[in-house]
Each structure stands twice: as C-alpha cells, then as structure tokens.
Amino acid sequence: MSDVVSVELSSTSTGVRRVLYVSRSAPPGVSGSAHVLQGLLAADTGQRLVAAGAVSWWSRPSLRQRVYLFPTELSFFGRGARFFAPLRQLLRRRLARRIEALARQQGIERIVCVFPDALYCAASLDAARALGKPVDFYFHNTYADNREGMARRYADRLEASMVEQAGRLLFISQALMDRFVDKYPGIAGKSVVAPHPVPGLATVARPFRDGIVRATLMGNLNPSNSDAAGRLLRALSRHPAIDIRLCTPVPRMLLQARGMDLEGIRYLGYLPENEMTELLADTDLFLLPHGLAGGYSSHEYQTIFPTRAAHYLAQGRPILAHCPRDSGLERYLRRHDCAELVTEPDEAGIRQAFDRLLADTARQQLIAGNALAAAEGFRPGQVLRTVLAAGDEP
Numbered sequence: 601m602s603d604v605v606s607v608e609l610s611s612t613s614t615g616v617r618r619v620l621y622v623s624r625s626a627p628p629g630v631s632g633s634a635h636v637l638q639g640l641l642a643a644d645t646g647q648r649l650v651a652a653g654a655v656s657w658w659s660r661p662s663l664r665q666r667v668y669l670f671p672t673e674l675s676f677f678g679r680g681a682r683f684f685a686p687l688r689q690l691l692r693r694r695l696a697r698r699i700e701a702l703a704r705q706q707g708i709e710r711i712v713c714v715f716p717d718a719l720y721c722a723a724s725l726d727a728a729r730a731l732g733k734p735v736d737f738y739f740h741n742t743y744a745d746n747r748e749g750m751a752r753r754y755a756d757r758l759e760a761s762m763v764e765q766a767g768r769l770l771f772i773s774q775a776l777m778d779r780f781v782d783k784y785p786g787i788a789g790k791s792v793v794a795p796h797p798v799p800g801l802a803t804v805a806r807p808f809r810d811g812i813v814r815a816t817l818m819g820n821l822n823p824s825n826s827d828a829a830g831r832l833l834r835a836l837s838r839h840p841a842i843d844i845r846l847c848t849p850v851p852r853m854l855l856q857a858r859g860m861d862l863e864g865i866r867y868l869g870y871l872p873e874n875e876m877t878e879l880l881a882d883t884d885l886f887l888l889p890h891g892l893a894g895g896y897s898s899h900e901y902q903t904i905f906p907t908r909a910a911h912y913l914a915q916g917r918p919i920l921a922h923c924p925r926d927s928g929l930e931r932y933l934r935r936h937d938c939a940e941l942v943t944e945p946d947e948a949g950i951r952q953a954f955d956r957l958l959a960d961t962a963r964q965q966l967i968a969g970n971a972l973a974a975a976e977g978f979r980p981g982q983v984l985r986t987v988l989a990a991g992d993e994p
Contacts, residue, residue: 626653775928
C-alpha cells in the first residue's frame with residue numbers, strides 16, 4: 601500500500617505538536633468531509649495537521665497539502681463503491697499499520713478520525729492502541745442509527761468502542777451531538793461541536809438584484825436530499841421570475857434515471873474552484889434541500905447539517921430551504937432567521953414561499969444579513985482551534 605502524495609513537512613523541522621487527521625474523503629474529493637479537511641488545512645498556518653485519506657476517483661497526483669492518500673477504495677470507475685464495501689474491511693490491519701507508520705514518522709501526538717467511514721475509524725482505533733496515543737472521533741453523520749441487520753450489529757460494537765475510547769468526540773452539528781449525548785449520556789463532558797469550516801465570508805449582505813432571480817442549487821444529490829431537491833426543482837423550474845443553476849458532481853443522466861425533472865434547469869455539473877467562486881458571486885438566491893424522506897434513518901435526517909448550508913450562509917444572500925419540520929437544520933435556520941422555510945412536501949407551498957420572498961425586499965435583506973451573521977460560527981480558524989484543542993492538553 602503505497603503513498604501517492606507525500607507529506608511535505610516533517611515534525612522535526614517544525615518543532616510543533618502535530619495531529620494526524622484521518623479522513624477517508626480528502627481533497628480534491630467532492631464530499632462534505634473532503635471540503636471540511638480542505639478548509640482546515642487552509643487555516644493551518646502553524647502546520648500542525650497531517651492528513652491521511654483514500655485515493656479516490658477524484659485524486660490528482662499534483663495535490664500538495666500535507667496529505668497522504670492510501671489505496672483503500674474499490675469501485676467501478678468511481679461508481680458503485682457500496683457494493684464493494686464488505687471487501688474493504690479486509691484492509692483494516694494493513695491500513696492500521698500504515699496509519700501507525702505515518703504517525704511515528706511525523707511525530708504525531710494525537711489522532712483525530714472522521715466518520716463517515718467505518719474502516720478508517722476501526723483502523724485508527726487499532727493504530728492509536730499500538731502507538732499508545734489518544735484518539736478523537738469527529739462525527740459528520742450518525743453511524744449505528746443508520747444501519748440495519750448484520751451491519752447494525754457490527755456498527756453498534758464499533759460505535760461503542762469509538763465512544764468509549766475517544767479522548768474527545770467532535771460533531772459537525774449541535775443536533776448530531778445532542779443525539780449522541782442522548783444515546784450515551786456519559787459522553788457530555790467530552791463532546792463538542794466543530795462545524796464545517798467555510799473560508800471567504802462575504803463582506804456585505806445583499807437582497808435580490810433587479811430582473812430575473814439567479815438561483816443556485818449546489819452539492820451532491822443523494823438520499824439525504826434528493827426528494828427535497830426534486831421537489832424544489834419541479835416547483836420553481838418553470839417560474840418566469842427565476843433562473844436555476846444546478847451545480848453537482850452527479851451526472852445529468854443519472855439524475856434523470858432517478859426520476860429528477862431537469863427541464864428548465866441549467867445543469868452545470870461540478871465546477872472547478874475558480875468557476876464556483878464566480879457562480880456564488882452571481883447568485884441572488886440559494887436553494888437548500890434537505891430530505892424529508894428517503895433511504896436513511898429518521899435520526900440521520902434529523903441530525904444532518906448539509907455542507908452546502910454553511911457555504912450558502914457565508915455568501916450573505918437569501919436562502920430558500922426545504923427541510924423536515926423540527927430537524928436540526930430547521931431549528932438552526934429558524935433560530936437564526938436566516939432562510940425562508942418550507943417544511944411540508946408541497947410544491948405549491950414552495951412556489952408561494954418564493955413569491956412571498958420575491959415581493960418582500962426587506963425580508964430578503966433581513967435573512968441575508970442574518971445568514972452572514974450566522975456564518976461567523978463557521979470561520980476556519982475557529983473550527984481548527986476546536987479540532988486541535990485536545991492536542992494542547994497535558
């Protein structure tokens with residue numbers, strides 16, 4: 601198992617106490633976890649983070665961000681990885697040895713491992729035991745709550761081990777932390793929220809510009825949001841006052857095969873970072889779908905905080921959100937009053953919400969300003985300090 605990207609800095613040259621951040625999804629991957637790591641690395645001017653992740657379909661050998669990538673992925677040209685998932689577990693011992701070797705080479709004082717990925721979490725547990733070093737776990741999703749059958753029994757055991765052996769437990773959202781604390785009451789004292797780091801906050805909030813409203817829906821479309829995304833697009837795609845741009849790594853043909861109606865939608869695919877920046881700057885309204893139903897458990901839908909939500913907030917523009925009532929996301933958006941909310945599976949209700957917002961410039965300005973204020977909690981330096989905090993303990 602060879603490294604395809606070398607860590608550029610050694611611990612002996614920097615003299616700092618270093619943390620090994622283990623995340624299956626690593627830049628330039630397109631998942632939320634990869635974006636979290638990218639934000640942390642960009643903020644890490646003290647060069648305390650070394651990262652380990654998986655070689656993926658999106659990996660490029662030119663990447664240079666103190667990241668080691670391991671060949672642990674099985675798929676068919678980047679698709680169908682879930683069908684190979686049981687085989688990946690056979691890599692646990694080998695991956696643990698690689699993590700252990702990297703930690704020794706880099707003078708690592710602590711491991712922080714990201715879930716979702718059971719293999720990397722199990723291997724990090726093994727490596728931490730072999731090293732005699734503490735390990736933290738950073739949950740971006742529920743685990744055992746979102747498994748069934750034999751997979752649930754394995755997940756119950758591994759999750760319990762992770763919770764018990766962790767020095768600290770980090771959670772991407774308050775709702776996710778609340779779920780774990782409810783499930784394991786004894787962990788409250790070692791649990792903390794570390795939200796998505798989002799660089800480049802806008803400086804001024806802005807309502808709609810004159811003319812056609814330029815709306816953007818971006819991110820991965822999967823069972824966590826596809827029902828709500830499809831409903832948003834159907835409700836608004838033929839509205840004469842809106843132009844919707846869809847930016848996603850999911851191929852158009854696959855979306856259509858899943859029954860998503862893209863007529864009247866400008867499908868952009870997955871944009872490089874410079875084009876994404878231009879798209880965000882040209883957006884008047886962000887569309888935020890979060891699944892009301894689908895293939896995940898109710899706990900998963902109640903606790904997810906989508907990566908795109910944090911990026912939307914940072915732009916200081918109005919947001920139209922379609923999400924479950926009383927979910928963690930709905931409570932957050934309502935508490936900060938930073939989005940127009942539709943919590944029922946009702947296309948007419950979505951159109952009415954857009955029309956209300958379109959007619960109310962003061963409301964546009966209010967939720968845009970509140971969004972920008974809420975985004976202060978996602979500043980990368982602040983999140984990085986939370987992730988690194990355990991490494992400063994005696």
